Amino acid sequence: MRICPRCGRETSAVIRGLCPRCFAEVYGVARVPREVRVEACRYCGAVRLGGRWVDSGGTFEGAVDSVVRWLSERLQPVEPLAGVRVESWEALTRPDWSTRILLRLRGWTRGGVEVEGEAVTTVRLEPSICPRCKTRVSGEYEVLVQVRGAPAGRLSRLVEEAVRRAGVGDAVIEVSESRDGVDAYLTHRGAARRLLKALQRLAPLRVAGPYREFVGLTSRGKRRTRDTYVARLAGDR
Ligand SMILES: [Zn+2]
Ligand SMILES: [Zn+2]
Numbered sequence: 009m010r011i012c013p014r015c016g017r018e019t020s021a022v023i024r025g026l027c028p029r030c031f032a033e034v035y036g037v038a039r040v041p042r043e044v045r046v047e048a049c050r051y052c053g054a055v056r057l058g059g060r061w062v063d064s065g066g067t068f069e070g071a072v073d074s075v076v077r078w079l080s081e082r083l084q085p086v087e088p089l090a091g092v093r094v095e096s097w098e099a100l101t102r103p104d105w106s107t108r109i110l111l112r113l114r115g116w117t118r119g120g121v122e123v124e125g126e127a128v129t130t131v132r133l134e135p136s137i138c139p140r141c142k143t144r145v146s147g148e149y150e151v152l153v154q155v156r157g158a159p160a161g162r163l164s165r166l167v168e169e170a171v172r173r174a175g176v177g178d179a180v181i182e183v184s185e186s187r188d189g190v191d192a193y194l195t196h197r198g199a200a201r202r203l204l205k206a207l208q209r210l211a212p213l214r215v216a217g218p219y220r221e222f223v224g225l226t227s228r229g230k231r232r233t234r235d236t237y238v239a240r241l242a243g244d245r
Pocket of ligand 1: 012013014015016017026027028029030031
């Protein structure tokens with residue numbers, strides 16, 4: 009038995025000169041990022057972990073839990089620990105797009121000494137659309153914004169920048185390049201108007217439309233319409 013110089017308790021295991029409890033308090037157990045950003049599908053709640061979309065039951069708790077499980081397998085232990093995992097987690101704020109969580113961690117040394125610790129991080133879910141939902145909603149777009157008048161590559165970058173500035177990324181179903189230019193499919197009209205405004209601030213554009221088209225009935229029997237705008241870079245004819 010040795011005496012821990014920090015807390016004065018007797019300890020059989022010493023890590024960096026401290027008892028396991030003091031070691032965890034002073035050095036922590038794992039290198040936990042302050043924030044974990046993960047794309048989450050705004051339709052079904054699936055989260056994108058390491059390039060793979062993982063179903064999480066459609067709740068914020070489920071999404072955070074999937075992120076924590078994934079994180080647990082990738083956490084780096086603090087030296088000289090050999091490994092670490094998340095034992096459990098608890099939400100410090102109401103689970104939402106951004107959730108502050110407490111992680112209860114268990115690390116271990118090569119010699120098998122266990123060390124318990126805690127860490128706080130924020131799981132930030134970024135609204136996106138998983139491929140399955142994309143396929144489903146792509147038949148349900150409300151607005152098509154056609155951008156014309158320059159090579160598609162240049163228009164794509166312009167649209168990308170405008171989407172970012174307008175903050176409408178979660179309403180964009182798809183942006184596709186064609187021989188004529190770029191087509192952006194959006195879920196609702198308000199987002200399309202914001203996108204067009206942002207585009208006009210970035211480049212001189214003449215906007216025509218909306219051209220409204222009747223495309224059938226919704227499941228509730230309401231008329232379904234689609235709008236198309238054509239935005240053309242000024243100077244092009
Ligand atoms: Zn101690
Ligand atoms: Zn989805």
